[in-house]
Amino acid sequence: MIRLLLTEGNATVRQELRLGLAAAAGLDVVAEASTSPEILAALELVAPGVLLLDLALPGSDAFALLVAVREQFPQLRVLARGELTNEHYVVRAFDLGAHGYLLKTSLPSELVHALSTVAAGRPFLCAAIGLSLLGRLCMSSPAQGDMARAALGLSKREMEVLSLVANGLTNAEIAERLFTSKRTIETHRQNIMDKTQTRNTAALIKLAVSQRLLPE
DSSP states (O other): OEEEEEEOSSHHHHHHHHHHHHTSTTEEEEEEESSHHHHHHHHHHHOOSEEEEETTOTTOOHHHHHHHHHHHOTTOEEEEEESOOOHHHHHHHHHTTOSEEEETTSOHHHHHHHHHHHHTTOOEEOHHHHHHHHHHHHTSOHHHHHHHHHHHTOOHHHHHHHHHHHTTOOHHHHHHHHTSOHHHHHHHHHHHHHHHTOSSHHHHHHHHHHTTOSOO
């Protein structure tokens, strides 16, 4: 059972979130909070396993709060929930200790999946941001594309596959587009992850941003 501390600055939205999460198997909302002091107090009182952190809490510096939370409760898993899609903002959240980032516009099903993923010890980045940023990486100018490919150690074919993955195509659809087999595409995808030493979209995006491979 995932013990969750739910935070959201808007009382109506917070109630909607709680009602939605109450129907999800394996989740138990053990407390709610709408301010930084309430969050820190609740963490001491109920000791949740996961914090759903609203990055837009009124009157709060969300990143300062994130640092304080991670310092005081190092075992706590944190899923940040925000409104901004800027890659530098998202990467900063990860750098300061968030284990996942989810847009407030994400569907309830993705929220539940994100909470389960973070609780299981894996990083999470919502699909909308991941696909958008990978698309910007792969669909950049030819010069930028060559720089990205060289930096990541990817072949031109692997960059093609990465571009199509970023646009949401399945392995079967990519295989059809590139006139090859599904198994070949699966191999390319594994090679991409091996060469970049990443295990997920979030890690790949962080690498791309740190190497200045994404356009401003």
